[in-house]
Amino acid sequence: MRDDATGRESVPGGEVNPFATKYTRLGAVEPLEEDGRTFDPAAVLARLESAGGCGVFVGPHGSGKSTRLEACARAAEDTPRAGLSRAVRRVRLRRRWDLWGTLRAVLGMPAGGLVCVDSLEQAGRVGTFCLTRLARLRGVELLATCHTPCGLPVMAMCHTSLELLKRVVEQLPPHAGLVSQQDLADAFSAANGNIRDALFELYDRAETARSRQRS
């Protein structure tokens, strides 16, 4: 456990499905690059600063944008600036009206803070423009996720691969006897490369395998 970190131990009971949300939810899995290398949030935060304080992760559904955003938010919280802990705010845009709450979040942040916005595409072009202008005026950094480039500096283009799914699954509780390498390939293909959906598919396959074992 790092000096500033959270540790966890779990003594399970019952039968564990390693693909349950408990093990795959945001923050539970270490973010990885497409080729399986460990994602470095500190490098992104440094790039964000040199890019003027606004940046975006771009990629399709289930490609790890939100996972990377959360890793960057945690890294920012854990890295004091000028000896002071850094204010970090997370916002998820579910619909266009949520933009007002995001603008208020930027207004309420002290200079040097970081606002992490998930699903910036919901804000639209004008909303994105207003948000970035306000962030720059306030001296607040803005890091977001978006499905397509939206005019902000791109911190990373997120892609997936079967290798990436395998590396994600390696981080989960043991799954021997529940799913095979072929299941991983089939789930990845069935989910069209969406890692989140592939994990849902693997949950079902693990449950089916367990039911077979019971009967």
Place this chain on the structure above:
Amino acid sequence: MSRTAGQERLEPRVVVNFDRPSRRYDPQETVRLQYHVAGTGDAQVRMIERSALWYTEGKGEEDLGICFFERITDAEHLPPTQRQGEFAFRLPASPMTYEGTIVKIRWCVRVRLFFKGRRDFVSEHVFDVGELPPAMPLRQPPTAPR
């Protein structure tokens, strides 16, 4: 894991002993347990939270309900001065432990240690309430009534 200058390596763990080794209880029974905190060296624990709760486990949204919660901040009752503790709580009538396919219900005891600084450590220990049989797939699809 890192070493803080002049201190022992921090590898916290919490050993929990339920009063019933099977860890299986009936609804509305009282659960009694003892715990022992180890691996914290000389590190000062500023607070312990101990709780009992149920939670859902599956592939969608998660839910939970807290049955018992207690926070200890008195240094005399915290590591390194005192490394063990005990508590008891009465279970409600429901929900019971359930091994479903889409969703499972688990009960657990959590002991959470808050260290000086921003560190914390959560130890979770699952136990069973009731004896519901696990969900089983239908061998044959039900036939429609004539």
